[in-house]
Amino acid sequence: MDSINQLFWAGQEVYIMMIFLPVIIGSLVLCAGVVALFTISFRWQHYRLWRLGKEEDCFHQTADRLKTLLAVIFANFRLGKEFYPGTMHLLIFWGTLLVFLGKITRLFSYPVGLTNPPQHVFLYASFVSEIGGVLVLIGGCLAVIRRYIIRPSRLETKPDNTLVFIWGAAIFITGYLIKGFRMAAVGVAVSPDWFSWAPVSYLVSRFILVLPAEPLNELLIWHRVLIHAIPALLLFAYVAVSRSPLQHLFLSPLNIFFRSLKPKGALDPIPNFEEAETFGVKEISEFTWKQLLDLEACTNCGRCQDVCPAHLSEKPLSPRRMTQNLKQHLWREGPNLLSLPPEQRQPEPIMGTSVGEDELWACTTCMACEEACPVYIEQIRRNIDIRRYQVLMETKFAPEVQLTLKNMENNSNPWGIGSHLRADWAKGLGIKTLAEDPHVEYLFYVGCSGSFDDRGKKVSAAFAKILKAAGVSFGILGTEEGCCGDSAMRIGNEYLYQNLAQANIEVMKGYNVKKIITTCPHGYNALKKDYPHFDGNFEVWHHTEIIAYLIAKGRIALKKPVEGLFTYHDSCFLGRYNEIYDQPRRILKAVPGLKLMEMERNRARSFCCGAGGARMWMEEAIGERINNMRTDQAIAAGADRIAVGCPFCLTMLADGIKDRKKEETMAALDIAEIVWKAMDLEEEKPVGDVCAAPSAS
Amino acid sequence: METFTRAIAIVVELAILTAVFYSLFAGITFEVFDFGLNQKYHKFIKLVMMIMGCLMLVFLVAHLIAFYPRLPVNV
Numbered sequence: 001m002d003s004i005n006q007l008f009w010a011g012q013e014v015y016i017m018m019i020f021l022p023v024i025i026g027s028l029v030l031c032a033g034v035v036a037l038f039t040i041s042f043r044w045q046h047y048r049l050w051r052l053g054k055e056e057d058c059f060h061q062t063a064d065r066l067k068t069l070l071a072v073i074f075a076n077f078r079l080g081k082e083f084y085p086g087t088m089h090l091l092i093f094w095g096t097l098l099v100f101l102g103k104i105t106r107l108f109s110y111p112v113g114l115t116n117p118p119q120h121v122f123l124y125a126s127f128v129s130e131i132g133g134v135l136v137l138i139g140g141c142l143a144v145i146r147r148y149i150i151r152p153s154r155l156e157t158k159p160d161n162t163l164v165f166i167w168g169a170a171i172f173i174t175g176y177l178i179k180g181f182r183m184a185a186v187g188v189a190v191s192p193d194w195f196s197w198a199p200v201s202y203l204v205s206r207f208i209l210v211l212p213a214e215p216l217n218e219l220l221i222w223h224r225v226l227i228h229a230i231p232a233l234l235l236f237a238y239v240a241v242s243r244s245p246l247q248h249l250f251l252s253p254l255n256i257f258f259r260s261l262k263p264k265g266a267l268d269p270i271p272n273f274e275e276a277e278t279f280g281v282k283e284i285s286e287f288t289w290k291q292l293l294d295l296e297a298c299t300n301c302g303r304c305q306d307v308c309p310a311h312l313s314e315k316p317l318s319p320r321r322m323t324q325n326l327k328q329h330l331w332r333e334g335p336n337l338l339s340l341p342p343e344q345r346q347p348e349p350i351m352g353t354s355v356g357e358d359e360l361w362a363c364t365t366c367m368a369c370e371e372a373c374p375v376y377i378e379q380i381r382r383n384i385d386i387r388r389y390q391v392l393m394e395t396k397f398a399p400e401v402q403l404t405l406k407n408m409e410n411n412s413n414p415w416g417i418g419s420h421l422r423a424d425w426a427k428g429l430g431i432k433t434l435a436e437d438p439h440v441e442y443l444f445y446v447g448c449s450g451s452f453d454d455r456g457k458k459v460s461a462a463f464a465k466i467l468k469a470a471g472v473s474f475g476i477l478g479t480e481e482g483c484c485g486d487s488a489m490r491i492g493n494e495y496l497y498q499n500l501a502q503a504n505i506e507v508m509k510g511y512n513v514k515k516i517i518t519t520c521p522h523g524y525n526a527l528k529k530d531y532p533h534f535d536g537n538f539e540v541w542h543h544t545e546i547i548a549y550l551i552a553k554g555r556i557a558l559k560k561p562v563e564g565l566f567t568y569h570d571s572c573f574l575g576r577y578n579e580i581y582d583q584p585r586r587i588l589k590a591v592p593g594l595k596l597m598e599m600e601r602n603r604a605r606s607f608c609c610g611a612g613g614a615r616m617w618m619e620e621a622i623g624e625r626i627n628n629m630r631t632d633q634a635i636a637a638g639a640d641r642i643a644v645g646c647p648f649c650l651t652m653l654a655d656g657i658k659d660r661k662k663e664e665t666m667a668a669l670d671i672a673e674i675v676w677k678a679m680d681l682e683e684e685k686p687v688g689d690v691c692a693a694p695s696a697s
Numbered sequence: 698m699e700t701f702t703r704a705i706a707i708v709v710e711l712a713i714l715t716a717v718f719y720s721l722f723a724g725i726t727f728e729v730f731d732f733g734l735n736q737k738y739h740k741f742i743k744l745v746m747m748i749m750g751c752l753m754l755v756f757l758v759a760h761l762i763a764f765y766p767r768l769p770v771n772v
Contacts, residue, residue, distance in 0.1 A: 167720035174717070238728065
């Protein structure tokens, strides 16, 4: 090792002392300048803009935040979901890190006397830098191929992107050239052992072979060192002060650190509803500071756009574009707002300038975008905030939604059916209400679909019969039950939602309810995550969780084969929102005769049915119908039955089957219906009949 | 270094230098607009950068021709 070490530096002392040492000292001084520049720029360009936003506490649970931050940064945790871009980013990230490690070791080895003559650590630092540079160049080539040759539609290439590629390549290549020049300057007698410690530069040096005796060479090396060092420092300075995409180097980690740690999909209620003067978000400074950081942290990678059902069905919504437009809005409006005292500000509204009406209402709140986002940007909360303003302050929403809201207000269900008919589905089933028997273990919260929709009623009946057969102690609220309010909340009518939620909580508390089962993931999510805001703390279960439990405990036996090629559609509010992926699949696998296959988009990558975000109650006039697209995906998987665990999905997919004219060969079924059939406890209609579209049933 | 290899080396180096200076000029251009310069000056800034780029190219070509390592004598 020592001989290699000495050889590595033999004859180069002059270059170290006369060329590299001054450059390193200069770099250290300039680095201090870049850090100062960064601090000023960070405060001026970012921090003061975020301060425009409202307060939000994101400083608690520091250890958890740090843990995720480190996982995302070093393992590229969320980026790995896609092989090509994931690999590309991993190579660039780790390559850059290795180069920095190597360079910093070298930089500080001089002041602390570690080298000169260099110690072993330098040889390793040299090797690490060389390998790091190769990784960056490979990753960079992959990125260039993807951006300029493959050109996926989600990537928006701006001149800044091209600049970063050219600049980065120039720096890394000049780095290798300098080292190559330095080796070549020693002469042709360079030891081949050097190849082990500086493989790329060694090869470069073989091509150069500059004459060692010429004093001009020294001058040239000087120049080349500067050609490498100055652009490198300027790149740092550029990234520090510009709005370059490379600013994600610090904005993304910040956003990941301050990400929401609230339950997934839970929406904050409007505080002090009775006293508030305005609701929701009209202009940029009405977002919270974290929402403004979200905008700046968006790297424009387009992963959200690739999974957005609204975008894929040709609606005018792209989560990426919306975030980018809002970012531009912040950059445009922010400095104007800051230049005036608050009372003189006349902020530009978001709607109509940066966000279009169709764009806003196209969102199904399916959370696919948030699940895909590598930097944890919250899209849904932002959209709902804007919707809140539109609904509560401007009364601007689709006319059909007006009727839905009115029905919910008058009859506590979106269809406007008399609330006295809410328990009619249970007639003849021997189900007691809590008024009749309050000492039951579970409240079966049926929800609006399960109570009023013809198809939903069959699901409720099937599930109630399963519970009875398993000997589960349960009851219903009957006519005392009200709408959960999820649709009102997702539309943005917080006032109506809070009224409905509080009414339900009051009734449930009146019966001292502790445990609740729902068949609807929307109700499940609202009861579990949103009702606690109003002191409604219950243990909430989805019916697929309960059925899976009953099967596992042997309390229900599945005897009768249910023939068919089934695929399971993950409801957004059950899957992505609540991570219930396995229980429904376990149930289906336990059914004799049932063949289960997966659609291409499944589990966390599942495709929305099109009903979320209160889209269930809106017309879908633009682009392809989302439910038809999901049905096509099931057809492509070769399934003839679609199993679901959500009444909205059931309706949407049954409609999709009808639209695709597949009623004769295909059907959508709730898991409770499949299980009840497999239990074979009473004469049932054939599966195909059970799962006909609602209008036909 | 043979004459042919030398020519290639000069071209490669020139390409790298062009990339470096393109990056620096483009960086400056983006920077001035990030700092709030009106977009109407975009054409003017671009023109200035192009002129500077041409001057830089002339300088670099002259510099490389004058100072590039001489061919070894008697080789």
